[in-house]
Structures are given as C-alpha cells and as structure tokens.
Amino acid sequence: MVRKLKIYLDASIPSAFYDKGNPLRQKITRNWWENLMYEKYEIYISQVTDAELNETEDPNLKHKLLKLVEPIQVLSVPEEAEDLAQVYIENEIIPEDYPEDALHIAVTTLYELDVLVSWNFQHLVNLETRRKIKAVNLLKGLKEIEIASPEELGGGKYV
Numbered sequence: 173m174v175r176k177l178k179i180y181l182d183a184s185i186p187s188a189f190y191d192k193g194n195p196l197r198q199k200i201t202r203n204w205w206e207n208l209m210y211e212k213y214e215i216y217i218s219q220v221t222d223a224e225l226n227e228t229e230d231p232n233l234k235h236k237l238l239k240l241v242e243p244i245q246v247l248s249v250p251e252e253a254e255d256l257a258q259v260y261i262e263n264e265i266i267p268e269d270y271p272e273d274a275l276h277i278a279v280t281t282l283y284e285l286d287v288l289v290s291w292n293f294q295h296l297v298n299l300e301t302r303r304k305i306k307a308v309n310l311l312k313g314l315k316e317i318e319i320a321s322p323e324e325l326g327g328g329k330y331v
Contacts, residue, residue, distance in 0.1 A: 177286040178214045180247075182276045183224035184291040185322065186240050190233060197291060204327030212326075213287075218247045218279045220272050253278040259312070265304040266295055280317050281309055287318040289325065297321050 188194070188201040209215060225241065228234035257274035260266045266274040273295045280288040290296045302319050309316055321327075 176212060176214045178216065178284075179287045179289050179325075180216045180218070180276065180280040180283075180285045181221060181241075181244070182217075182273075182288065182290045182292065182296070183221050185289055186221075186225060186237050187228075188291050188322075189240060190236060200323050200327040201291075204322040204325060208326050209322075215244045216247050216283070216285060217241055217244050218276070219249050220275045220279065222246055224272060247279055247283055249275060249279060250282065253282050256282060256312075256314075259308060260305070263304065263308055265301060265308065270295055277305055277317070277319075281305075281314050284315045285317065287320055287325070289320055289322060291321055293321075297324075 185201060185205075188197050189205060191198050191201075222238075222241070225237045226234065228237055253275060256278035257266075257271060260274040260277055261268050261271065266277070273292065276288055276290070276296070279285075288296065295301060296319050305319070306316050308314075
C-alpha cells in the first residue's frame with residue numbers, strides 16, 4: 173500500500189471553499205476537498221492557519237470556515253519554526269511584511285510534511301519560491317517540500 177502524502181493547508185484553501193468572488197477557484201477547491209483531499213492525503217493545518225481563519229470579520233463566514241477545518245489536525249508552531257521562517261525572510265524568499273507565509277513553509281518543513289497547499293501564487297505557489305525554499309532547506313539539511321495548488325493536486329479534473 174502506498175502511503176498517503178502529508179499535506180499542509182494554508183488559510184487560502186478553506187477560504188477559497190466559500191469564496192464566491194472567484195467561482196472557478198471555489199469550484200476547484202470544493203471538488204478537490206470533497207472528492208480527493210481526505211481520500212488521498214493526510215491533512216494538517218497549523219496554529220497560524222487557525223489564527224488567520226479566526227481573523228475573519230464576518231461572523232457567519234468565520235463559523236463556517238472553522239467548522240470546515242474542525243476535523244483537521246492542528247500543528248503547533250515551535251520556536252524552531254519561527255527561526256526558520258526568519259531565515260526565509262532574511263534570504264528574501266518571503267517579504268518581511270508576510271511572516272505568516274514564511275511560517276506556513278517552516279511548519280511544513282519542520283513537521284516533514286510533503287506538500288504545502290495554497291492559492292497564494294504571489295508568495296508561495298511559484299517556481300522562484302519553490303526553488304529558493306529547496307535551496308535553503310538543502311543547505312540546512314532539512315526535508316525538501318513541494319508547494320502546490322489544489323488544481324495541481326487533481327482538483328482541476330472536476331472542472
């Protein structure tokens with residue numbers, strides 16, 4: 173039996189589940205979540221993801237988001253993750269104004285998960301970020317991770 177990939181969701185994934193402002197992204201996310209996510213992957217979020225979802229201003233939406241992620245295991249953010257996130261920022265991989273993005277990468281790396289799943293193409297899901305993260309992790313003797321969107325993980329086949 174093939175082991176399930178361990179994946180980490182940043183806040184953009186559950187948020188896209190309810191985002192009517194981007195219907196295609198919502199459809200891909202919902203189809204991936206409902207048809208593939210739990211079947212193919214071990215799913216994790218972190219205290220960072222949870223905190224970002226808790227910042228949702230609309231109380232009804234916040235309730236739906238927290239209910240959606242309720243069955244997912246929440247990983248703590250150890251001090252080492254804070255330190256590694258700072259390395260990603262110091263190496264200009266992630267802008268210093270977006271420390272949460274660096275923390276998502278650090279948590280994925282330190283818990284030795286396989287894939288960070290995000291819809292954040294500006295800071296996370298792009299070739300330059302992936303290459304720089306791989307280089308830093310290799311130099312530090314850390315696990316190589318992938319960063320992908322739900323579409324890259326099969327969600328697009330349901331569109």
